Amino acid sequence: MRELFSEIFESMRLNKLRTALTGFSVAWGIFMLVVLLGSGNGLMNGLLSNFGSQMINSGTIIGGYTTISYNGFNRYRQVQMQNEDLDMILENFSYYISDISAVSWFNSQTAKYGSMTITTGINGITPKIAEIAGVEMLYGRYVNDMDIKTKRKVAVVDENIVRVLFNGRNPVGETMMLGDIPFRIVGVTRTEKFETWPNVNIPLSTGQLLYAKGDEKLSRADFVFQDNISEKDIPVFESELRKKMCSKYNFSPDDRSVFYIWNNMEGYKSMMTVTRALKLFIWLIGIGTLMAGIVGVANIMLVTVRERTSEIGIRKALGASPASVVMMILAEAVVITALFGYIGMCAGVGVMEAVNNYLTAAAESAAEADDFFSSITFFKNPTLDISIVFSATLVLVTAGVIAGYIPARKAAKVKTIEALRDSL
Numbered sequence: 001m002r003e004l005f006s007e008i009f010e011s012m013r014l015n016k017l018r019t020a021l022t023g024f025s026v027a028w029g030i031f032m033l034v035v036l037l038g039s040g041n042g043l044m045n046g047l048l049s050n051f052g053s054q055m056i057n058s059g060t061i062i063g064g065y066t067t068i069s070y071n072g073f074n075r076y077r078q079v080q081m082q083n084e085d086l087d088m089i090l091e092n093f094s095y096y097i098s099d100i101s102a103v104s105w106f107n108s109q110t111a112k113y114g115s116m117t118i119t120t121g122i123n124g125i126t127p128k129i130a131e132i133a134g135v136e137m138l139y140g141r142y143v144n145d146m147d148i149k150t151k152r153k154v155a156v157v158d159e160n161i162v163r164v165l166f167n168g169r170n171p172v173g174e175t176m177m178l179g180d181i182p183f184r185i186v187g188v189t190r191t192e193k194f195e196t197w198p199n200v201n202i203p204l205s206t207g208q209l210l211y212a213k214g215d216e217k218l219s220r221a222d223f224v225f226q227d228n229i230s231e232k233d234i235p236v237f238e239s240e241l242r243k244k245m246c247s248k249y250n251f252s253p254d255d256r257s258v259f260y261i262w263n264n265m266e267g268y269k270s271m272m273t274v275t276r277a278l279k280l281f282i283w284l285i286g287i288g289t290l291m292a293g294i295v296g297v298a299n300i301m302l303v304t305v306r307e308r309t310s311e312i313g314i315r316k317a318l319g320a321s322p323a324s325v326v327m328m329i330l331a332e333a334v335v336i337t338a339l340f341g342y343i344g345m346c347a348g349v350g351v352m353e354a355v356n357n358y359l360t361a362a363a364e365s366a367a368e369a370d371d372f373f374s375s376i377t378f379f380k381n382p383t384l385d386i387s388i389v390f391s392a393t394l395v396l397v398t399a400g401v402i403a404g405y406i407p408a409r410k411a412a413k414v415k416t417i418e419a420l421r422d423s424l
Contacts, residue, residue, distance in 0.1 A: 333404025
């Protein structure tokens with residue numbers, strides 16, 4: 001084996017220009033493959049980060065307006081869920097959903113602390129919405145069941161309010177005014193991406209009492225599917241839920257605008273379809289680029305076989321088998337593709353790491369500068385995981401075998417007499 005590698009590197013040394021040009025084509029091909037795969041990974045991560053932090057196996061129900069006259073009721077009648085619907089849905093559809101929570105949107109209010117004021121939205125929420133929506137707490141706690149039960153005047157504010165009213169410091173325990181009503185701040189949440197309007201979350205029961213005069217209407221209900229629910233079960237659930245709500249609120253079963261039911265599983269599936277197609281396209285382009293390098297290696301090896309015809313004839317005259325000749329040519333092709341391919345792969349990984357460091361620094365700068373538009377992410381963490389590196393290594397070995405097979409087979413077919421004649 002040592003003699004074989006010595007011969008290979010001696011041949012490469014004697015043909016520096018040819019080896020360098022061949023190696024560059026291979027290195028460039030694997031470099032482009034790695035860069036394309038990393039770029040695809042970055043696009044996928046960017047899309048998923050913008051998908052939000054909410055649970056994938058969750059959904060939302062939002063009330064709407066009737067568009068069909070039904071049972072004596074006129075068109076364009078607003079229909080909204082009530083508090084009691086949460087228990088009704090959870091009880092009647094427990095096969096499909098494991099949890100449900102609610103949000104009510106109230107009129108905006110002026111939030112005040114000291115001499116600072118800001119106009120903010122008011123959301124009445126139930127505790128489990130935090131887990132379903134993927135709320136990230138920065139300080140303190142979220143609204144809990146005791147807050148709901150006792151109608152406490154507590155508030156969970158977002159980063160926008162903290163920046164304006166409290167100059168960025170932790171406000172937990174402080175009291176701020178919402179209109180003319182004091183609320184004690186118990187927690188701070190991270191502001192969602194694309195969210196520019198400041199929001200205050202208060203217990204649903206408190207909000208309905210103070211800002212809706214006891215009206216128990218809900219703006220939105222979020223639910224979580226059971227783990228065993230498949231895609232084919234979701235249309236059945238939506239149909240049965242719509243029939244139940246139709247019976248209760250007296251609207252036409254054909255009126256699809258009354259309740260809007262959205263499930264995140266469908267959106268996530270669509271996004272995954274796009275990313276899979278993108279990955280396939282990138283692999284095809286990358287492998288096509290790599291194949292150009294493989295063709296170059298095969299051509300060079302054909303020239304090598306032609307130049308070493310006399311040497312091959314002497315080897316066979318001295319008893320070398322066709323298999324040993326094939327192994328010699330194949331080994332040289334694999335060494336060239338593997339060596340320069342590894343260089344190209346390392347260069348590609350290095351470029352992706354540099355891009356990732358730049359994006360990370362840019363994101364941190366945007367966060368510090370509170371630049372909303374710069375914080376929107378469409379490309380994130382384009383680095384490659386270990387499985388991609390293994391795939392690229394497998395591509396390298398395969399490329400070397402493919403590039404060397406045809407020249408090796410031609411070398412094995414060289415007849416000893418003809419080869420010796422060429423050497424004369």
